[in-house]
Amino acid sequence: MDISGTYPMLFAFFDAANSLRRDAISRQISAAIAAGSSGVAVLGLGTEVSKLSRGEREQLIDWTIEDVAGRVPVAVTISESNVLDMISAAKAARAAGAAWLILQPPRPPISGAQLVAFFGEVADAVDGPIGIQNAPEFLGVGLTASELVDLNKQHPNVVVAKAESMALHVGDLIDQLAGCMRVFNGRAGFELTDNYRAGVDGMIPGIETIDLQVGVEKAMRAGDEAEAERLYRQMLPAVGFAMQGLGQFVLYGKLIAALRLGIEPSTDRRPSNIASPRGLAWAKRYATELGPLPV
Secondary structure (H helix, E strand, C coil), rough: CCEECCCECCCCCCCCCCCHHHHHHHHHHHHHHHHCCEEEEEECHHHHHHCCHHHHHHHHHHHHHHHCCCCCCEEEECCCCHHHHHHHHHHHHHHCCCCCEECCCCCCCHHHHHHHHCCCCCHHHCCCEEEEECCCCHHCCCCCHHHHHHHHHHCCCEEEECCCCHHHHHHHHHHHCCCCEEEEEEEHHHCCCHHHHHHHCECCCCCCCCCHHHHHHHHHCCCCCCCCCCCCCHHHHHHHHHCCHHHHHHHHHEEEEEEHHCCCCCCEEEEECCCCCCHHHHHHHHHHHHCCCCC
């Protein structure tokens, strides 16, 4: 399959009883489809996957697949601490309808050779395309470009590298992979236009600026860099505010998303950052400046 384009990572919203909210998943998917996203992603760092039980992860996958209803591909991040659990979760996600998977490295950190073996064992046990989340700046563990090339050679269904780094570094990675894998970046769309100049195949941002994210992608693909830069400048203040660390992003990025989606904000699931009165006011200002998300 052609794995490319913008795949927003869905946020997990919680109600006052600390349960997952179906309405928020449906609304985010409607916004992603309305914006023209190439696909939808779930269970990544932005979904606060480490705070979810296995049953909740399965619930989010089922809700996402059901609401997408085959209109776009769904990518599911698989995060488990051992090979057997990761294989089991990966098979379940594929059976539920995930088009492709993103394997998140286990923690605590292990060596590159061990990580290649770990991912390779999972890839051999699961059908379909596999991506690798390579985000050492966020996760404390990752693979070098040569290790990713070796992984792809040994396990040809490993076809995507989901990098999480500055555009200059991602461009270097793309050069070193020499076309053997598709490369995505995330980071809420920070350095978005430069990521496309670096040669990314796609982006996995949040939903809070998805309309502008897709607009930038389309303008860059069409060679209209002036329009892409105009749209990027429009979204950059909100992205810069939210993308100051993972805790900040899932707190304020999710709040901006809720305000733009016209839904109740999420209750925080601890441990989490706590919004300050100034932070709340600023998030509301950014959401107002961006306007409602079409759904």
